[in-house]
Amino acid sequence: MNKINVALAGNPNSGKTTIFNMLTGARQHVGNYPGVTVEKKEGLCKYAGFEITFVDLPGTYSLTAYSIEELVARNFIIEEQPDVVVDIVDASNLERNLYLATQLIEMNVPLVLAFNMSDIARRKGLLFDIEQLSKLLEAAIVPTVGNKSKGRVELLDAIVKTAQQDKPQRTHKVNYGSEIEEELTRIEAIIIDKEQKMAAKYGSRWLATKLLEQDPDITAKVQNKEVLEVVTPSIEHLNTIFADEPQIIMADRRYGFISGACQETVKSTVESRHSKSDVIDAVVINRVLGLPIFLLLMYLVFLLTFKIGEFPMGWLERFFSWAAKTIAAFWPAGSEALLKSLLVDGIIGGVGGVIVFLPNILLLFLAIAILEDSGYMARAAFIMDRIMHRIGLHGKSFIPMLIGFGCSMPAIMGARILENKRNRFATIMVIPLMSCGAKLTIYALIIPAFFQEEWRGPVLWLIYLIGIVLAIICVKVLRLTVLKGETIPFVMELPPYRMPTLKSVCIHMWQRGWMYLKKAGTIILAISIILWAAMSWPKPSQESLAGLDSEQAKQKQLAYSIVGRLGRTIEPALTPLGFDWKIGTALIGATAAKEVFVSQLSIVYAVGSADQGSQTLREKLQANYSPLTAFCIMLFCLISAPCVATVVMTKKETNSWRWAIFQFAGLTALAYFVTLIVYQLGSFLIG
Amino acid sequence: MEQKQPRPLSTVQAGETVKLVRTNAGHGLNSRLASMGLLPNVEITVVNNTHPGPFVISVKDSKMMLGRGMAHKIMVL
Numbered sequence: 001m002n003k004i005n006v007a008l009a010g011n012p013n014s015g016k017t018t019i020f021n022m023l024t025g026a027r028q029h030v031g032n033y034p035g036v037t038v039e040k041k042e043g044l045c046k047y048a049g050f051e052i053t054f055v056d057l058p059g060t061y062s063l064t065a066y067s068i069e070e071l072v073a074r075n076f077i078i079e080e081q082p083d084v085v086v087d088i089v090d091a092s093n094l095e096r097n098l099y100l101a102t103q104l105i106e107m108n109v110p111l112v113l114a115f116n117m118s119d120i121a122r123r124k125g126l127l128f129d130i131e132q133l134s135k136l137l138e139a140a141i142v143p144t145v146g147n148k149s150k151g152r153v154e155l156l157d158a159i160v161k162t163a164q165q166d167k168p169q170r171t172h173k174v175n176y177g178s179e180i181e182e183e184l185t186r187i188e189a190i191i192i193d194k195e196q197k198m199a200a201k202y203g204s205r206w207l208a209t210k211l212l213e214q215d216p217d218i219t220a221k222v223q224n225k226e227v228l229e230v231v232t233p234s235i236e237h238l239n240t241i242f243a244d245e246p247q248i249i250m251a252d253r254r255y256g257f258i259s260g261a262c263q264e265t266v267k268s269t270v271e272s273r274h275s276k277s278d279v280i281d282a283v284v285i286n287r288v289l290g291l292p293i294f295l296l297l298m299y300l301v302f303l304l305t306f307k308i309g310e311f312p313m314g315w316l317e318r319f320f321s322w323a324a325k326t327i328a329a330f331w332p333a334g335s336e337a338l339l340k341s342l343l344v345d346g347i348i349g350g351v352g353g354v355i356v357f358l359p360n361i362l363l364l365f366l367a368i369a370i371l372e373d374s375g376y377m378a379r380a381a382f383i384m385d386r387i388m389h390r391i392g393l394h395g396k397s398f399i400p401m402l403i404g405f406g407c408s409m410p411a412i413m414g415a416r417i418l419e420n421k422r423n424r425f426a427t428i429m430v431i432p433l434m435s436c437g438a439k440l441t442i443y444a445l446i447i448p449a450f451f452q453e454e455w456r457g458p459v460l461w462l463i464y465l466i467g468i469v470l471a472i473i474c475v476k477v478l479r480l481t482v483l484k485g486e487t488i489p490f491v492m493e494l495p496p497y498r499m500p501t502l503k504s505v506c507i508h509m510w511q512r513g514w515m516y517l518k519k520a521g522t523i524i525l526a527i528s529i530i531l532w533a534a535m536s537w538p539k540p541s542q543e544s545l546a547g548l549d550s551e552q553a554k555q556k557q558l559a560y561s562i563v564g565r566l567g568r569t570i571e572p573a574l575t576p577l578g579f580d581w582k583i584g585t586a587l588i589g590a591t592a593a594k595e596v597f598v599s600q601l602s603i604v605y606a607v608g609s610a611d612q613g614s615q616t617l618r619e620k621l622q623a624n625y626s627p628l629t630a631f632c633i634m635l636f637c638l639i640s641a642p643c644v645a646t647v648v649m650t651k652k653e654t655n656s657w658r659w660a661i662f663q664f665a666g667l668t669a670l671a672y673f674v675t676l677i678v679y680q681l682g683s684f685l686i687g
Numbered sequence: 688m689e690q691k692q693p694r695p696l697s698t699v700q701a702g703e704t705v706k707l708v709r710t711n712a713g714h715g716l717n718s719r720l721a722s723m724g725l726l727p728n729v730e731i732t733v734v735n736n737t738h739p740g741p742f743v744i745s746v747k748d749s750k751m752m753l754g755r756g757m758a759h760k761i762m763v764l
């Protein structure tokens with residue numbers, strides 16, 4: 001079968017993803033471009049006897065070297081040399097969208113233009129002379145309506161036809177005006193002379209254009225000094241004539257080219273003054289109403305994710321319990337067979353804990369997909385920006401941090417909506433300080449045991465507040481030291497509001513959910529098994545267990561095992577915090593998942609499998625610790641190392657073990673010092 | 688007749704339409720703004736300029752939000 005490679009390019013908000021989905025259906029694969037955390041989407045489609053591979057390039061407004069997305073897109077086209085490049089254009093916003101097309105034309109790629117959202121264009125009263133425009137741009141033009149799947153066949157036809165043509169010999173080029181053209185010719189000549197390899201790869205005119213624009217990427221790649229010696233005076237010369245940088249003038253000329261082409265081929269019949277979007281915006285980004293509306297929507301997202309998610313979560317929990325019991329039933333009751341323990345405690349316990357969260361994750365991404373596709377996300381980012389900016393973060397950071405109050409894992413995944421790397425990393429680092437749902441089980445155990453009715457609410461609030469305050473401080477410190485740098489100045493397009501389609505929202509949701517299952521699941525499975533082993537071995541001899549009931553036996557076993565011994569070993573370090581080896585053991589177990597803290601503590605105190613509501617456990621705790629210690633326990637759990645799942649997710653989203661370890665170690669160290677100070681100070685003041 | 692001086696976009700009131708003279712935002716950002724349509728002589732209509740609240744402009748059929756720092760650096764007439 002013949003193969004065709006196609007790259008999809010286009011502005012953000014042009015409906016590129018919808019077209020990608022329309023062309024490839026469910027046959028998609030999401031990964032990363034090598035070496036960068038820019039998402040790479042590939043998909044497949046079989047049509048007319050051809051096997052067509054689609055690569056969805058990042059959405060960009062142009063192909064300069066000033067952002068990683070643009071560089072990735074540009075380099076892909078140059079290095080991979082796709083057979084066809086399809087530029088998806090928002091037909092209702094033609095001129096701005098065609099800017100990218102001019103850059104693609106300059107790169108001399110075989111081009112097809114998809115005039116997407118052509119229904120909106122028609123409603124706006126725009127009429128296109130497609131034939132004429134196609135001739136002027138020397139590219140096939142296909143009107144499409146992505147979210148109604150219109151134009152699919154026509155687009156595929158155009159792709160196949162273009163792929164079979166010879167490489168384009170363009171006659172209609174952007175004319176930059178005599179002054180610039182003169183300089184371009186001069187630079188081109190010396191490039192052909194001195195940099196043949198580069199000229200063959202990139203095209204001499206394109207290189208000349210980039211050099212004149214002072215493109216940092218190309219300028220760095222040009223080795224030959226003589227070329228640069230010709231370029232610099234050219235730039236100065238043009239600077240003097242135009243009182244502005246050549247790159248600005250050239251951008252202007254490109255728009256001139258577009259304008260000229262459009263004047264002949266685009267007719268506007270209706271003047272639309274106030275669109276629906278403006279009306280909605282008048283309310284949504286209103287001074288008074290904007291923030292409350294935003295908070296309301298965030299509350300709804302939370303509700304959707306965790307309340308509604310409760311039902312499927314409950315089913316999954318019951319399923320795993322059932323699975324555990326059924327498998328355990330294969331062995332005689334009370335048997336401590338290794339395989340049984342591995343399957344039930346290790347695997348089902350560990351992995352089950354992760355899969356149980358899947359409904360949450362899916363619902364969360366459903367909510368995010370709806371917010372993004374509808375266009376609201378852009379407004380939300382701006383509303384939060386002022387507050388976030390003071391801390392040193394971007395407005396959009398608010399959303400993953402809010403999610404972190406439920407569970408860190410999806411929150412860290414959600415940090416992808418931040419384009420700026422520094423903002424993203426800073427947000428990811430402090431998300432664990434937004435006390436998650438699992439940590440709540442620890443507070444729910446301890447607070448009623450040590451504090452009286454009227455103090456319980458305030459103490460809980462205090463814990464959450466401390467988490468938030470510490471997060472703010474940490475971000476400030478990070479931004480001043482390790483993650484120094486300018487926050488990207490704020491400029492963002494406000495797309496018109498659109499009704500998100502069920503299909504695209506579901507595809508978004510499923511893609512992210514699948515990644516969660518695959519990546520987190522495999523590593524967490526491995527670590528769950530390791531921890532299970534460390535909690536089960538070495539086993540004390542049978543004689544030493546004689547005469548103990550099952551709970552006491554478990555207690556002894558835990559004390560004897562690696563984790564138990566580890567707990568004892570670190571006890572001296574924990575004493576200044578008011579902790580003992582029992583708490584130490586529970587803390588170690590809690591690295592698998594924070595809920596484990598409670599169950600570990602119950603084993604250590606031989607109260608059987610208790611949960612946070614257990615009175616017996618509470619009584620035992622009360623007997624052994626002071627309220628100050630209890631508070632310190634909660635403090636430590638709040639701040640310290642996040643669970644394994646979170647660490648794994650951090651590694652995945654930052655693409656480096658260094659940052660994941662930094663987060664783990666940093667938070668643990670912070671927890672240690674803060675708890676130390678609180679305990680010592682507290683003892684001093686009380687004692 | 689007084690020669691009108693270019694002023695920052697941030698001083699323009701909602702509803703007014705002005706022409707862009709130049710952007711003083713450094714290489715990369717200037718390039719980005721240019722590719723989004725903010726070029727010399729282009730017409731900009733200010734849609735929203737309330738404190739606090741986003742600074743929203745309309746350029747070539749599309750709406751954009753700018754941070755105030757950004758709006759300060761765009762000179763218009």
